[in-house]
Amino acid sequence: MVQVWVRPRRRLWRSLLGLGLVAAGLGVGLLLLGLSFRLGLRLMLDPEVVPQGWAQWQRRPLALAPAASLDDLRDQAAAAQQRLGDPLYLEGTDTAGLVLVPLLIDSGAVVSLALFQADGDELRAIATLDIDPLPKDAVIAPLRHRSQPPTAMPASFALTRVVPLPAAPVATAGTWLTLEGTWQQQGLTLRYGQLLHVNHQNQHQNQHQNQHQNQHQNQQLTLLEPWSSPANKPPQWVDLDGDGPSDLIIDETVGLEPALQGWQVFSGGRAGATPHMQSVSWVRVPVDAGGQAGAYQQALRLARGGLWPKAQTHLGQLKTALGQGWNPAAEAQLRLIERHAMITHQQAEQDWSTPTQAILALLIDGRWETALTQLETSPRLVPAMITRLGADQGHMWRRISAAAALPNPEPAVYVWGGLALKALQNQSTFVDGATQDWLDRQPVPAAARQRLATMLTAATAPVVSLPEASTGQTVATSQPDAAAQGQAQPGPALALPPASALIGQATPIPAPTAGYAAPGQSLDAALGQWYAIDLRAVRQPQGWGRLGLAANVTPAALWPAVQPAAQAAPQILRWVSPTTGVPAPLTVRGLRLTNGIPTLLATGPGVMPSSPPPLVFSQGALMWLDASQRQRPDGSAIAAPLTTALFPGQTAPAGFKQELANLAEQSLDLTGDGQLERVLTWDQSALGQLRQWGVPVEATAPKVVILGPDHRVIYSDVFLPQTLMALTNPQHGLPVGLVVHRPGGYELLTWSEAAQRFE
Secondary structure, rough: OOOOOOOOOOOHHHHHHHHHHHHHHHHHHHHHHHHHHHHHHHHHHOOOOOHHHHHHHOOOOOOOOEOOOOOHHHHHHOOOOOOOOOOOOOOOOOOOOEEEEEEEEEOOOOOEEEEEEEEEOOOEEEEEEEEEEEHHEEEEEEEOOOOOOOOOOOOOOOOOOOEEEEOOOOOOOEEEEEEEEEEOOEEEEEEEEEEEEEEEHHHHHHHHHHHOOHHHOOOOEEEEEEEOOOOOOOOOEEEOOOOOEEEEEEOOOOEEEEEEEEEEEEOOOOOOOOOEEEEEEOOOOOOOOOHHHHHHHHEEEHHHHHOHHHHHHHHHHHHHHHHHHHHHHHHHHHHHHHHEEEHHHHHHHOOOOOHHHHHHHHEEEHOOOHHHHHHHHHHHHHHHHHHHHHHHOOOHHHHHHHHHHOOOEEEEHHHHHHHHHHHHHOOOOOOOOOOOHHHHHOOOOHOOOHHHHHHHHHHHHOOOOOOOOOOOOOOOOOOOOOOOOOOOOOOOOOOOOOOOOOEEEEEOOOOOOOOEEOOOOOOOOHHHHHEEEEEEEEOOOOOOOOOOOOOOOOHHHHHHHHHHHHHEEEEEEEEEOOOEEEHHHHHEEEEEEEOOOEEEEEOOOOOOOOOOOOEEEEEEOOEOOOOHHHHOOOOOHHHHHHHHOOOOOOOOOOOHHHHOOOOEEEEOOOOOOOOOOEEEOHHHHHHHHHHOOOOOOOOOEEEEEEEEEOEEEEEEEEOOOOEEEEEEEEOOOOOOOEEEEEEEEEEOOOOEEEOOOOO
């Protein structure tokens, strides 16, 4: 018997399976390694990835029960890291029982709206609508051509409240509301929002059909146009097209330049249809103008150029000429132009606190000769006027070029064109057509050329130092023939760079009995509440700092150096809380010197005493940190440096890292090196938690710590009796300064490159 031993055959499939598992594990490991590397790199480049992701997670839709009470809804929202806002009960005979409820995240932003039908204590869900923040471009559109556009703006703007629009004077389908928010900086309160329409017709249809459909099918909650108002005004119902006051306007005015955005509102053509809005355009000819099309385009060019009275005249004549061809869209253009023209006329007729404002109001109304005559009577105003024209961002230039293109323009238009070119020649922003070639091509009369030459000479005239003036005396202009007239020769000019902006502290005073009055001003008690303004810092070409003066300087010699800042729309800010102030305009009317220390003398509205005292600043000089646009800090990244700063030599208490996520954070380039610093703010709640941990902090005002890109502390007032009130607006590559309030008053801290801190 022969035995044959057979060797077992290897199972090939087991080997292949093992190799496959090894390869799969290696691939997953490499994938995770790549993802972690990418996430780490992303966090280094953009530390806000985690906060943004957290905000997006909080914005996830909340599934509402078909029927629930308000308490049930609050519990559902809390479970989803959200909270209910105040219910809004819609008023009207056809809205009985309709309740609109906003849902918010912890930053206060509205993330969704829910519409309910109330039946006793029970709410039946009808529709929901997700709400996204508005993109920056939509909100800041009215500010793009501002002389000093805001900086450090967030990428998006949260909507934080729901506000019903006043009922339209004529019947409109549905209920109109607006989702709103506000943003403050540089003394400006920007009110923005998005229009919301609630359709009642579809609601009644649903009740009749006894079925529930979502808002995409019924369009019961519809978001319409976004809007933004630097004038801090909500949308207003007006009659633009002649069909009754069912149209809307938004006041986008900044300064003296009127800017009204108009919308025609259409019902949609059928019951239950979503309203349609059409913007009033200065480009489109909305009628069949035939042979008058060129004249119509000319009228719209005048409107685009800001020549509102001329545009009104031209378009009014076309309305008569076109007769039955005129339509509501053309009427809306005409009526919106009329509103602009009415504003410019009122501004030109009113009394202004400063001569430059009065001249500017005349120019905006197209009164070229009157404005030039006023300037010629006060040649010392020419430098200040050129400064205003240079900060105009081309608005006045477009008005001048449009006026020069008309048949037989006033000769004064060319003079103003030459002054505008002088103002714009050193500006970093290019204005289309603003070149010397434009002036060379104009048929400028010889007399107008002589007037322009005189104005340009006044723009570069040397400053003359005169003896100190008594009350009511004004600065005199330089007189080349003073010696021939037997007058005393003035002393040498004050070698001091002009100040373009100021920061000061205001103290209410009685009308001054002595001091120096600026040109065209007086120190009269009848001018209103007087203030003494202690100059804490001025902005000169080399940056922010104190105004250094020689001991023998006179107020008359000093005034030309401070005049640009004094006429840069100064504001007085009355604090109503440690973080909120109410600005009002001031008029600087003169100054006085005490032992070489200058004090500006100004009038303005009366303010109640406050702590801190009223802050004075030139418009556009300062910016504020907006808590409503806060970001959520990354606790892991900032825990170590803050532990060292707040608990020196100790270990951070339990929960410290988690508590850091409740701070408000802003990311700004404060040192001018192109890298972002973290500005962290402790509010009352966060300060209370620090006190519970034994940190000896003062809780009368928010406290701030600023971390550099390397997470070193470069500023902290946690243990100091001072408060960060504002930041200087970065301009021309200058680092940002910190305006703080201490027991001795306001101080400006500037960045020290050597010490690597603000001091």
